[in-house]
Amino acid sequence: MQSLADATPPIALGPLDGRYRPAVAPLVDHLSEPALNRMRTHVEVEWLIHLTDGGVVPGVRRLSDDEKDRLREVVTTFGPAEIEELAATEKVTQHDVKAVEYFLKQRLGQIAPDQADAGLGELIHFCCTSEDVNNLAYALMVKGAVERVWLPKAHALLEALTGMADELRAVPLLARTHGQPATPTTMGKELAVLAHRLRRQLGRIERAEHLGKLNGATGTYGAHLAAVPDADWQQVSRSFVEGLGLTWNPLTTQIESHDWQAELYADLARFNRVLHNLCTDVWTYISLGYFAQVRGQGTVGSSTMPHKVNPIRFENAEANLEVSTALLDVLASTLVQSRMQRDLTDSSMQRNIGTAVGHSVLALDNVVRGLAGLDAVPEAMAADLDENWEVLGEPVQSAMRALGAQGVPGMDEPYERLKELTRGRRIGQPELIEFVRGLGLPAEVEQRLTALTPATYLGLAPDLVDHATTPGDQSAGTTQESTPA
The missing domain is CATH 1.10.275.10 (Fumarase/aspartase (N-terminal domain))
Known part of the structure; x- marks a missing residue:
């Protein structure tokens, strides 16, 4: 069998330099x-x-x-x-x-x-010791990679996600806590939660410090003073490092301590984990029929089942996020360690920074492309809501509690009574209205509760999207019309 190792041009060993190179x-x-x-x-x-x-x-x-x-x-x-x-x-x-x-x-x-x-x-x-050059080179390389490649892609993702959240802010969605039907929300609000989480991590990454040092073989300026004793070597070092656009680290061993790298990689890994959460949630929404994959999907979904369009962008992103996060974790944990004044584990470890960031960049690219291929299917979300009227047990018993606290008679044991009505069984609008009308509620409360549907029991969900789409204003949004409990 011919050896592929001898092929010209050389064949990439890893996927980042192979199929995912572009x-x-x-x-x-x-x-x-x-x-x-x-x-x-x-x-x-x-x-x-x-x-x-x-x-x-x-x-x-x-x-x-x-x-x-x-x-x-x-x-x-x-x-x-x-x-x-x-x-x-x-x-x-x-x-x-x-x-x-x-x-x-x-x-x-x-x-x-x-x-x-x-x-x-x-x-x-x-x-200079080699590390005087290397630590500065790596700081500039990482800074450039994050600022010029990773951050623009992360912001493009965030823009796409917040755009979807805004567009779908009022589209009702049956929530699922522990996988079970729960208080309705909106698709936009759920996407906004993820956008808000990602934006917080982006802020941390954008504020990251990139440290550097130039102070000799063990951080003492020993050779510097021996060669030129009258120079202010700390100032010479500081002005040089800061002139490169980095933060000067005044106190090190032979190596710059890499703590800033560990901090940055932990933030990147956390961003990855939130993005992974987005991928699994969107994958689930697709499987429930809440999103249709139609735009730009000229691909083969299955080799044997022509009807299928698989959510491959999100699955690919999941895998790459897991690889990236694992590498970022090991970089963060290893780079803060150094035996005495120097060992070379960091030298070998830092050569994997590109791979760690590369898998994250690839995941960002896939998620953006995946989101661009989705169309919401409000009818599918509405159908699930209409099958789960029992979720309105929460607002009914909450209203009863409020009335009971005010001294209105007949409001005893509201939770237990709604539990008996709804737990382990499906109810529809007729059963709920019959129950509400038999409670002896004040007319205004009865009218409000009997008019409620799973699709209108949204609380402030549409308004809350504003916290993701206009993040500079963290005050409460303007109240849109929604039916209170």
Whole structure:
């Protein structure tokens, strides 16, 4: 049998680089191995410029604007040739960050070829341990991936979901608590609950801090002070890290402690779990016939049953959310641990960030496409409501309780009386009206309760959708007409 490992071009081992590549391709610019080397190059270039612009090392000239532009161009033009060159260098150095250092020294020699500038190359990676470069590179990579790829997709999902919630705000729905018929709600309100939950997690993710450090082999600035004792190295470090758009971490071992990463991944995982909840709920609504999958569904639902249109987008999203969440959980739990001042578990673990975020991006893509293919079927929801008049036992006994508290006679044991009427049996409108009219209620209350139907027993459900569609206003919405209990 021919070995597929020898095929050209190489066959992807995992699905993100195989069948799902189009959906996650934008993450390659942020969380791939070449993206890591490009960001390392960026950090090394900016550190060299920072040192020379600030006159940190006495006697070293400032780089000209043209030289700085050409150095930064090494980063902006970083492509296949540079990837190949770095790979060849790393085979010699057997060290990825050292390969970047040698790569940049060679480029600097072309940009500033004068023999008098030969020493400038020694300021590339000056007083840095590899983790000084890596922690900053990863912080910038993760920040870029979340802000430029993941968040736009999450906001697109939220926009689609809140749009559906608003559209379906007043469509009555039989609720099911513990899988049993329960107090009616609206489809819009139930989707709004999920939208509100997702929005809260998005807010946490958007407020995330991305920390960085540059302080040497064990976080003491030992080499820095030995080389240039008169420099204010804490300020030099802080201004550099903050200049990259990160938050400076003043106190670390050899590694930046990665706590911020653990916090971010926990929030991403929580978002995933809420989104998983949305997938299972929508899947169930589809199975109940509350949604029809008709728009854009030119797919084969079953290989043998032509009538079927399977909810594959939501099932695919569930699986990818589970993979993503599992990886985010292990990243969050592992990255906060480090033996003494340094071990390399974090180095291997961080190479899986792209996979963790990629499966979440893929799930977001599937859910958005799945929602776009749904049409609500209010008739199916109404039919279920009409089959469950017993859910009106709640408002009747609640009204009796209120009257009993006011001293109206004949309102004793309301819960028990409604339980006897409704538990374990189906009732319809005639049975409920007969029961209500036999209670001796005040005329206004009797009229209100006999006019009630499962489809009109909605409380404030339509109004509550406003909390998801206009999240800036958390006050109570304007009261629409709905029949109170």
